[in-house]
Amino acid sequence: MNIAMIRAAALRLEGHVRRTPLLNSSFVDEISGRRLWMKAEALQHTGSFKFRGGWSAVSALSSQAQKAGVIAFSSGNHAQGVALAARMHGASAVIIMPSNAPKSKVENTRALGAEVILYDRDTEDRQEIGRSLSQARGLTLIQPYDEPEVIAGQGTCGLEIAAQAAAVGITEADVLVCCGGGGLTSGVALALEAEAPNMWVRPVEPVDFDDVTRSLATGMAQTNARLGGSICDAIVTPTPGALTFPIMQRLCGAGIVVPEEDCLRAMSVAFARFKIVLEPGGAIGLAAALYHGDQVSGKDVICIASGGNVDAEMFARALAEYPCT
């Protein structure tokens, strides 16, 4: 796993993946106490950065493997990213999703032409289901984060951040990344190591699902007690990836752990100030910058707003409970 793979992925993604904007707002700068920049990956195709990794992985397959089809497990964003990437390559896709995933994510994945298989997040093992179906039907399994070409695809977001930040004169900043298994975090960290070595990636996780933060602090992979039950469904994973953890250990600063309510508050700020729709897990980097700035250093902070696939009810709840004035 290295920068050359990220650059190669960037070439394959060119013209297919959206170069999302790096946004700022004087109102938000006031709340956060420093200049805050938001990389709006919610505007990516399928509403999250996961399309980068999906496209990267599917486009790296042989045409024979593409023809046979792909399989993925996901709470919804990787699902949609892989489903659309597969469809655009003429490949079929089977997606294994938790039965309690947000409705919209399940419906959208189906609408993108994928076959969706639901499982119980608390009692069944998606890895097992994925492996057995993959073997039985000859499908290539595209892991959500522990997969080099997926990490390479997510890393292209880091290449863009380096270039867009440099264009506004910024070469030093903490970069707050919404962190589940660490695919985006490790990919962006590798990209910034090469292109913006004075930027420092900080993984951000929800309270009770802070496996990466504790793993980085102790130097050993830690596991979460719970497997589900967070509104930040997109970034809930049991433990850091075998591929992603060593990269994060080498390149990332300390993790930041954020209460769920702060994600809802940040969604309301993104609504009012950036006119961007974020889901709770996609807003957690922004939440860290806004409400946990004491753990951040420097006069600029960059946060990746990683996704916007949220049901209307949850979004309306964020606006009603945490009005941004």
Place this chain on the structure above:
Amino acid sequence: MNIAMIRAAALRLEGHVRRTPLLNSSFVDEISGRRLWMKAEALQHTGSFKFRGGWSAVSALSSQAQKAGVIAFSSGNHAQGVALAARMHGASAVIIMPSNAPKSKVENTRALGAEVILYDRDTEDRQEIGRSLSQARGLTLIQPYDEPEVIAGQGTCGLEIAAQAAAVGITEADVLVCCGGGGLTSGVALALEAEAPNMWVRPVEPVDFDDVTRSLATGMAQTNARLGGSICDAIVTPTPGALTFPIMQRLCGAGIVVPEEDCLRAMSVAFARFKIVLEPGGAIGLAAALYHGDQVSGKDVICIASGGNVDAEMFARALAEYPCT
């Protein structure tokens, strides 16, 4: 009023105004029955295209006039655009706003450092208030649309559309523009005449506030019976501008008139499919493309999503009443 003024404004705006993205979505293409492209001006600074015109007008003033300060009347978007542009030029700003404008617009205008004066939309004449205050206090009045430098600033949005559409291979399309007094509509029409002569601007207005559509149809400036009472507050004006109407007559296709409910439905689509927050008036171009496609021609349609300054209550109402599935 000509293309040279728009190009000159583009040079003054460079580095200060955001080049907003031109977005698409396969889901939305299915609803509209053709390829639909959304110019996401809600992502502009202050949440609407009005910052373009505000910056253009303030930056065109002498430093002496800037020092004396500016005055504007607006339901909220021009207010914020002028207020921020003035502040960034070190100029003071007085803004005259209707007392029933969305709360967030009034608060934001104040937060941007402007002095806000409220008036009653149904009984008072904002033009009169503006002129008398302007004279009494030596302020330069920046008209919301009937002002060459404002039209020039809004026209830069058209220059971007021409370039961004060409980059994805599109040179022919109807361009649906949310239309109030016609500043954006006429500016974009002038820009496209020069840069994309096979694009055709179509003004879009709400039912009961279709003065431009009727004026274009009859060849004479028509007036709306009501002055307020629309959820599309941003694009409610009594009659086409004296400067903008002749430009629209020369360059625009027929207007499209859209019921308010369709704006709410389009807001819900923009939420679910583009992850963009739109206000009702800012969604009316998208609404025309989605639900009045029989009045549009060609395989591509471009709509300008002109603003996203909407109160949380109105936004939640759109999502609840018109779920996008």
